[in-house]
Amino acid sequence: MTLIKRFIYSQKIAPYVFILPFVLVFAIFWAYPLLNSFEMSFQKVSLGQESSWAGVNNYTKLMGDTVFLKAVGNSFIYMVITLVILIPLPMLFAVLLNSKFMWGREFFKASFFFPALTSVVVAGTIFRLMFGEMEGSMINNILASINIEPVKFLKGQVTGLIALVALATWRWMGVNMLYFLSGLKNIPDDYYEAAAIDGASKSQQFFKITIPLLKPTSIYVLTISIYAGLAMFTESMMLWNGNNSPKNIGLTIVGYLYRQGIEKNNLGYAAAVGIVLLAITMIINITQLTISGMFKKEEQS
């Protein structure tokens, strides 16, 4: 007993004991599945059968797979559009909400954040009904009041994307806005006062003070948005009530992974899809982080 006590309380060993739970969880639930997936992507794996070695067959098949390329295209376009909408707008709203003249601040914070708390499944189903193709559906009703013919939203590439982006915007606007709000809190008011004394206008203050000082927050939001956009699956599945959208307009990379792995029991191929997703996301994120100088040493400010 005292031996164990000495072991745990010793100066050298104690730190490792403290981090042991985290390391275990990390190794079992993160590192091992990752390495296993990597191995599986070089095999032909099906539940209930023996796995066989397939070399780079899965990857070469992926390159020629038009459905996969469509899924990558869909995910990519979705990601870009969500970046364009879900970074500037929340930033703007955060600044507005933070300004001295805003009333009902807590109310707006809560109501913008609220959609993020809803279940994606429920929200997706409601949006699917809203964007339904018959005249009775909500959006078509609104369009009818301005004399536009009903649109079959979920059957066209562009209109389907509109519905998807609407769902994403409704859901994530509040979350990103809160990130930016907390980032804004870190900017001392003195800077704004000093700038106002020097005669800077509101927009100059915004572009010269707010945006540069929000850089860490923006980089963070950008990084997670890139990942979230590329890995989106549930919203698409709920909007089209399953993984099989007409002409695969709603198919995303993870959607394709699900189709191959679960629906067709082709787990090796699905693992390859997953590894490719990892590679794409890493490349984009590392590029974007390098450009924004995250990896440079702290320069003198």
Added chain:
Amino acid sequence: MIKRWLSLAVVVSMFAMLIACSGGNGGNNGGNKGGSDAVIDGGADETATELSYWTFVELHGQLFETMLPKWNTANPERQIKLNVSVMPYDDMHNKLSIAIQTGVGAPDIADIELGKFPDFLAGTPQLEPLNDVIDPYRDTVVESRINLYTKDGKNYGIDSHVGASVAYYNVELLEQAGVDYTTIETWEDFKQAGIKLYEETGKYMGTADTSALWQLSQLLAQQGSDLTDDNGIPQVNTPEAIRALTMLKDLQDNNVIATIAGGQPDTEEAYGEFNAGNYATAFLPFWFMSRYTNYMGELSGKIALAPIPVLEKGMPRSVGGGGTGTVVTKTAVDVQLAKDFLAFAKLTEDANIEIWNTLGFDPLNMNVWEMEEVTHNPENTFVKYFVNNPFDVLNDIKSEIEMIKSTSASPTINNVLGTITLNEIFEDGRDVTEALNDAQAQIEQELK
């Protein structure tokens, strides 16, 4: 000192609450999510074995509900309680696939739809062969329906019906345009009737399906063709397929048929459209009758069955469509009991009479088709609902029911045609030959 004990007590009670909560929820989550659950006891006592049954159509559970009390009365030493779970189509098949392959959490009995069945037969099927319980009934049931669910001579699934495809005409709507459905024999007749209907009422004669292959299968079978060749290799761009879809496209161009919400008649959105009288015809298997009685109450007394129109007189007028093989899994709690009950509930003559009475299906035992007192029973829901007697039509086309094979390529074929090709042709107006050639290339690529 007290503070230390207090904080310790708080931490311990927090843990206790956490464990208690997760324990409670864990128990409930052991069942299924997103579906409905019901236990049918059929008069069973405490010695009954509880069997679990998964399906994607609530109606199928009702057949078992009717047969279970009869089983329990006839077999007092081997009574059964049935736990029925109904889940959406894709969900149920995905969950079942994983459960069967991993050997954990699978039900004792399950429905597997024909379109998904080949996936479950891949490699070594983890299902129990049913040959021994089917043997006593082999001469009374339609052999091709058993062959659909067979691999290497072992039968794995028992179907409920033949699924003969027929046409369902909204007689009331057609009368408004002065169209008599009994005169429609060829697609040319259909086209003329449709043009007249559209001129008079602005309603469509039929649907241009984009998410299901009912119409394509019917037209291929008429021409003696199939979606796969004799070796099971996909062939979706044959001249017959091109002729079929070109003919349908021509109908669409003349406003005889149009795409429908939901993509095909057997969806919730489409039931609404039919109920509102916006489409006059549906071409679907016999089991579609139960959708009318369950979901389209407005049309009671207005729908008549008839053989499907043909491209040329003399072509076979029907094809078996759809199908669900009920299987027994290897992990069933009592395999022999499950198999015996399954055969009792689906293959006996009594069962086949119930299959007509409760489910409105064309039963596998074709002797039942001849039994007037069963098929023309005036109390039967379906006899009351439809304008003419369904079995009169069925007996007319009895010897013309073709078969579209189900192979390991079928799920891929269904997926590609039903999500991409038909949409390209009927929603985007793409050229039929090009679209089918692309589909063929796509299917070959996916199956490599």
